[in-house]
Amino acid sequence: MERTAGGITYTLTRRRVRNINLRVRADGSVAASASPRVPAAYVDAFVTARADWVRTAQVRAAARREREAAEAPALPPKAEALAYMQALCRAYYPQFAATCPGGAMPKIAVRDMNTRWGSCSLRTGTLAFARRLCTMPLPAQEYVVVHEFCHFAHPDHSPAFWAAVAEVLPDYKQRERMLKLR
Known part of the structure; x- marks a missing residue:
């Protein structure tokens, strides 16, 4: 389910995990996974507390995508x-x-x-x-x-x-x- 907290839009997945896991994917999207027992408000607070880290990781991911696109030779039709x-x-x-x-x-x-x-x-x-x-x-x-x-x-x-x-x-x-x- 898609949620927004601390200005960060993320996808919350419920699975059997011990901790709340937060990751920024290569495309810059944000994913969190948490146990079904953890309230969504608690996950929102977790994401909000790490909003600066998420934004930094998104900037790094965007820079990596740009660098890879510049280095990759153009594919022919x-x-x-x-x-x-x-x-x-x-x-x-x-x-x-x-x-x-x-x-x-x-x-x-x-x-x-x-x-x-x-x-x-x-x-x-x-x-x-x-x-x-x-x-x-x-x-x-x-x-x-x-x-x-x-x-x-x-x-x-x-x-x-x-x-x-x-x-x-x-x-x-x-x-x-x-x-x-x-």
Whole structure:
């Protein structure tokens, strides 16, 4: 439930906790959690007493968001990223045609993924890539493309899978490190 106390708007969640927990999220919103036995007025007083800390934390969160936005390279439009990834995949396809489902060029997709650089769907024969991959150096992009193509032959990360990656890109470990630096 949303409440306001001491000029601070916050969301109160009731859960089994010993203390009142107060946090400022990355987006600047404020969340409090308290036991169902704690009166809402007591939580309001708690938030009011810490209003200065909350405002300082919100300023820090806003500064962090601005800094990250300034440091992050601009993502290309989705259509442009898709065309780029399709061209990159076409360049590597001949090496993997025998392992692709039906021997056909896989469907290529670009998505806004934050936790991975690419994925391979054996069921649909689709390779999907994070749009942010387009902002990485070309050797790193090539590594992700080869990595995902290799999953058609080896759906796991077994030694045979890594041997297949190394056969195409002997320096794949250095390329993979480029992805971990960002």
